[in-house]
Amino acid sequence: MKNNEIDIYGLAETNLSHRQSKIWQQQFGFHGYFDYSQQGGKGQGVGIIVSDKYDIFVHKAVGHKGRVLYLDLNFSQKKNVRLIQVYINANKKERAQIEELYQYIEGIIDEAKNKNMEIIIMGDFNINYRKYLMAFVSNRWYFKLFKMLENRHLLDTIPIFNEDDESIYTYIPPNDSKEKSRIDYIWASLPILGQSLNSTVMENDHSSTDHNTVTLSLDTQLFIGKSLPKINKSKKKITRTVFLYDEMDQEDDDEFTWDNFRAGLDYEIERLKLKDRSITKRKHIDHVWDSLRQLIMKSANENIKSKKIIKNKFKVAPEKKLSVYYDLRYIINRIQEIRSCITGLRNYPNQEMINKWINYQDVIVKLKDKYELVTSDTIYTFLDNAQFHSYLDELNEIRKQLRIVFKLELNIMEQEQIISNIKKRCDNYKDDQGRMIQSITEKEMVSISIEKIYKKDHNGNEVLITDENQ
Incomplete structure (x- = not known):
């Protein structure tokens, strides 16, 4: 030990x-x-x-x-x-x-x-x-x-x-x-x-x-249990891998060829016996595709020429990266709108309002199918005030279920971000130890450059020195 x-x-x-x-x-x-x-x-x-x-x-x-x-x-x-x-x-x-x-x-x-x-x-x-x-x-x-x-x-x-x-x-x-x-x-x-x-x-x-x-x-x-300093919030750069497909098969002795890519992929498929796997359920298809996707990326990384692209990292609220966030916002906006309609609706809606809400309903039905939400199957005609009140209850139930989906996906995204940050720290441990130390200590490493100094000579006069050897 x-x-x-x-x-x-x-x-x-x-x-x-x-x-x-x-x-x-x-x-x-x-x-x-x-x-x-x-x-x-x-x-x-x-x-x-x-x-x-x-x-x-x-x-x-x-x-x-x-x-x-x-x-x-x-x-x-x-x-x-x-x-x-x-x-x-x-x-x-x-x-x-x-x-x-x-x-x-x-x-x-x-x-x-x-x-x-x-x-x-x-x-x-x-x-x-x-x-x-x-x-x-x-x-x-x-x-x-x-x-x-x-x-x-x-x-x-x-x-x-x-x-x-x-x-x-x-x-x-x-x-x-x-x-x-x-x-x-x-x-x-x-x-x-x-x-x-x-x-x-x-x-x-x-x-x-x-x-x-x-x-x-x-x-x-x-x-x-010691408290750490505040995280350095300066903007950093991130990279992504771009595959250079146009540069494949450029020379006869080039290692980056489509034949090598196909051979590498075939070898991995055979090694994992992917073709022999039994598929009897939908989840089996998902598993096979996930395995195939990983094998494609592995062969691509080994046999397709690539380069790292640096791009600026813009700060975005984590929840706004999720598509469910915008769908939830859409439902909340419709709830606010239908409440205004109910407040202003005296007798019966006009045809323009009816058509608008029928269109809204078509979009929301697709959204329910997208997230497999379980609510009423009623199709509303929006011909009177009672229909609008009933549809408001429907929208509130959809919002409730979408919030659960949103919180679940947000939690998953945060977990993936933690894992990503851990991997970055490991990469820095190998390739950029200064950044690794900075990420652990959460302190910015600062250096001071001295270009010139003043000193007194033997007569007591100040002399400017710029020679780095002195």
Whole structure:
């Protein structure tokens, strides 16, 4: 831990009894929390090792059947973290035990969220997240854990910080005939990820195990509770990739050719066996298309010439980037207009008003279909005041449902923005470390240039010096 500057380390399958764990701590001189079930036999036991710097913040430690252990770390009134270490059964025949663990994990996560705590869950899940995403088997019972974590807005840290996450493995079987996989994870809530610097996998050089270690590096200011300076709000530039299709097949020996693009795409399609996937439901088409889109972009990035275009970044309210925002505004405007009509309508509307509201109704019916809103199927004729009153009720119900859609999409967009900012910080860590430091400290790095100075000579007279060598 000291060599790798690790402050908190999770352990799975320790097979350590309570007495053995105490001996460990005395021999190696660390603070450790362990859980072991006497009824569980071999192949179980979890632990969390904590450095002196962070052990003082541990408020509570709770274990469960040698498979789950969580620590509550209280850093300040508003910055508390629940850290969960798990070791899920590898044998799928032990379904009853696994589902009981899933239920327990869900309960302690919900409890932490109700207490406004941030969450980190880590350990050996013994299930493959990529298979859950790509193989159309999300309905299998043992993938319920991933679905639960997603529903509670926790994210897998490795894909956020690594573009080549498909080639990252945490389990290296001793038998070469078995497949490598990534079954060890760190998942974290969004505010934790917002303060994360990196997440990677490293080999275990000091222990005999067929698992690698998953790491998550965090900005410690999140924990110690120090307030950060105000963000530098100066306008920055952003880039986008433009593919240069016109420059393809320029020379015979050019690597950027359409043949290479097609060959690269065919290879990826064959590698993932995309053509062999069964399509029986609409969601299967969505999954296949999503996979194909990713493969097209991968082959394009490798085989089509491109360049980075810098454009100015204009500040826009986040909600105005969503199409649902404008649709919601349209409904609100119609509500205001129909109220004015009802107020000014004495007897019966004229034909011009009737035609206008029939046109409005046609647009709003399409909008309802767009968002699959469930309201009345009545088609109004707007021939009298009662029709306008009934349609006002209809519009209020549409506004209510659209607000729910708007808040949901806004939340998704904010999550994507957090992930995007994390990736930018990682890119800056490699290519622009000055900007990375600036984004972490939220301070502008300033340099001072001295072009000339005055000094007194031996006679006491002031002399102007502009030579940089002096």
